[in-house]
Amino acid sequence: MTRITPDVFNANCESRQVLALIADRWSMLVIYALSRRGRRHGELKRMIGGISQKMLTQTLRSLERDGLVQRSVHDVVPPRVDYALTPLGRTLLQPLSAICRWAQSHLREVRAAREGAGHSTRRVG
Numbered sequence: 001m002t003r004i005t006p007d008v009f010n011a012n013c014e015s016r017q018v019l020a021l022i023a024d025r026w027s028m029l030v031i032y033a034l035s036r037r038g039r040r041h042g043e044l045k046r047m048i049g050g051i052s053q054k055m056l057t058q059t060l061r062s063l064e065r066d067g068l069v070q071r072s073v074h075d076v077v078p079p080r081v082d083y084a085l086t087p088l089g090r091t092l093l094q095p096l097s098a099i100c101r102w103a104q105s106h107l108r109e110v111r112a113a114r115e116g117a118g119h120s121t122r123r124v125g
Contacts, residue, residue: 018066022096026055027059028100030044030059030069031069031089031096032096033047033048034069037084038072038084039082039084040080040083041057044056044083060083067086067088067089068085068086068092069083069084069086
């Protein structure tokens with residue numbers, strides 16, 4: 001079997017699938033929400049505005065399948081399930097935190113660019 005050097009620009013490379021997973025907005029928000037501590041499903045739903053129950057469940061399952069989130073079921077009544085980042089999931093915190101801080105810091109500039117879109121086309125040549 002031939003090993004492919006990881007290359008996100010190669011359509012046949014699995015690294016592109018990993019990039020797609022973490023580039024998904026819901027995955028990013030769930031990982032960021034779990035950055036400080038484990039949380040329950042309902043707590044995540046309240047914390048992440050706009051996410052549906054179905055999408056949160058799908059996202060958590062996907063992150064668990066890929067080894068980024070651990071699901072812990074506690075043997076109590078009523079049943080309690082917690083979600084926490086795995087050591088692999090925690091490796092995303094530094095780059096993800098930087099992206100979230102960038103988005104918050106540059107919101108005004110992006111908003112201004114959107115409002116001016118179509119007016120600032122630059123002709124070259």
